[in-house]
Amino acid sequence: MGRMDGKVALVTGAASNPGLGRETAMRLAEEGAKMIVTDVDEPGAQSCAEDIKAAGGEAIAMKQDVCDESRWEEVMAAARDTFGGLDVCVNNAGIAVLVPIEEMTLDEWNRQVEVNLTSVFLGCRAAIRAMKERGGGSIVNLSSVAGLVGLGRCVAYGAAKGGVRIMSKSIAVEAAQHNIRCNSVHPGVIWTNMQAQATGLNDPSGLDASVMRIPLGRHGEPLDIANCILYLASDESNYVTGAEFVVDAGMTAQ
Helix, strand or coil: CCCCCCCEEEEECCCCCCCHHHHHHHHHHHCCCEEEEEECCHHHHHHHHHHHHHCCCCEEEEECCCCCHHHHHHHHHHHHHHHCCCCEEEECCCCCCCCCHHHCCHHHHHHHHHHHHHHHHHHHHHHHHHHHCCCCEEEEEECCHHHCCCCCCCHHHHHHHHHHHHHHHHHHHHHHHHCEEEEEEEECCECCHHHHHHHCCCCHHHCCCCCCCCCCCCCECHHHHHHHHHHHHCHHHCCCCCCEEEECCCHHHC
16 A cells, blocks of 8 residues: 555646656655646646656646636646545745845745745645545645745745745644644755756756755755655644654754
């Protein structure tokens, strides 16, 4: 038996490869979850779904702008019509524009808050409504170490990710009466396409662990985050809610 047998899971931002969303979707499917994978990059989401099906799993892909309120209702309707409902929602989609505050435009600030924070509110609200029909569920929100400690060039990104952290705790308290759990995951330096874009590097060999103050001395892989999300999505964590899981090789322990 798989750890996610009988569960229906949604992962947003599942197109990028390598990426946290895609790896999480693949990992949940590997353990038996029926998957809905979404992204603004529809071909990328379709590729993720096809890989899941090629490995023997079940999946559908949908184009989704996570900031579009009405699209959330359409995604939930598709989950209900295709698989009977929703048990797990992983709010993963996000962007990073890492520039000094004096160089940041208001549009860049607003866009990061919209994609990294407001979309998570929309996802949680839609997921709670759907999960109540199933008698409970698990919401996993992707935050960041930038949502825990101050990092240079991360003013908007950190503010939004810090908001995800506190919002997740508030949702956990409010949704507990419906047997719905909500937790946040805080990745450190994980090599993904978004990390490459943010750092301007072509490969992880340019990441200096000592400069980044990573005690384990190495960057992480998307699977490191996917395995943490798997635990929170599964019934193994059925007494865990309102918690923050830091997967950062010790960065924020200093």
